[in-house]
Amino acid sequence: MSSATSTASLPRGLAVLTTFPDVLFIPEIIFGGLVWILVASSRVPSPILQGWVMFVSVFCFVLSTTLLCLYICGVHGGSGAWVTLDVICQETAALFYLSAAVLEAYLTYDKRTFSNPSEMHIYQENIAAVVFAFLATLMYVIHKVCSLLRWKSS
Template sequence: MSSSTSSSSLPSGLAVLTTFPDVLFIPEIIIGGLVWILVASSRVPLPMLQGWVMFVSVFCFVMSISLLCLYFCGVHGGGSGWVTLDAVCQVTAALFYLSAAVLEAFATYASAEMFPGQLYRENIAAVVFAFVATLVYVIHEVFSLLRWKSS
């Protein structure tokens, strides 16, 4: 794999799947989709908290798919404005997912006695995948910021 931190441009076409930070779109989409599914299928003891988690997972899912499709199509053309947009999107997603993961963990902890068994395990899985998604977004964020700094 080639590292895109050495160049300041974004890849286009299938090169998106061969550059390090951009290949992270795939796990972001998969893990974010799992968070979305797990939260949607669980009971909602605290609607405001889990509503935020649903918003974050859907928003980041759509944002990641949109950016991936735009990079595949080569819409960005090589402008440095797209490098800035990529960095801003990754920072936003990482902060959103961190807040969502913490709130989902709190909602799961608060509902431990109300929903024992399978529903509680779904919430625990949602917490684990939310923190994994946060980690993937933070890694992507770091390398996007390095690319932005070098542009």
Template sequence: MSSATSSTSLPSGLAVLTTFPDVLFIPEIIFGGLVWILVASSRVPTPILQGWVMFVSVFCFVMSITLLFLYICGVHGGSSSWIILDVICQEIAALFYLSAAVLEAYFTYAIGTVSDTPSLLPIYQENIAAVVFAFLATLMYVIHKIFSLLRMKSS
């Protein structure tokens, strides 16, 4: 019984980096940071779309770093309310990143239709990379959310 209880609670310390789904914080941070860098480095012909993508990538990056730091420090203390907080954060991040990835893909498609000018080719290539990493970040957040929901259900 005690092993079932320990598998459903949030880990603390460096065990966060070895347990699933919490190990997904690392690729979420890496992919989110790459989206942030790629969108920030490209010129912005459509500020409203790129602004949302920047907001989502920065918000989720900071949220993931903060949660990872709090889990490593053991602030949660085994409380079940932290499991619910984890699910809520992963759900918000998954929805935000899905919307940002779709908008970035639309923006990249729009650039691609007029990419016959050589000046738009670097923007197009950076945005293709941003789209790929945004969808990878979305996938990581969705997987993390699903397994966080399973952890919440079993606790």
């Protein structure tokens, strides 16, 4: 795999899937999709908090999928503006996911007591959503740092 600092431009075509940090689009989409599914399938004790988590997971899922498709299609054409756009998108996604992961963790911690055993399943879904939200945050932060290095060298 190529490093982020070896080339100042974004790759095109299937080279996106072989260069670092662009290969991180795949785990970002997978972990974000899992957060989306887990939050959507659980009961909503706090609509405002889980609404934000749901918004972030859907927004970042669509953003990452769109960017990946655009890079594979080669729409960016070697423009330096796309490197800047990549940095802005990754920074936004990292901040959004950090806030969503912390809110989901708080909500899960706050609702850790349950009155009947059937609520244990919902609690476990929320724990899984927290884990995947923090994994997605980690992927976006790593992608952001590498995108910043690429931007700096361009």
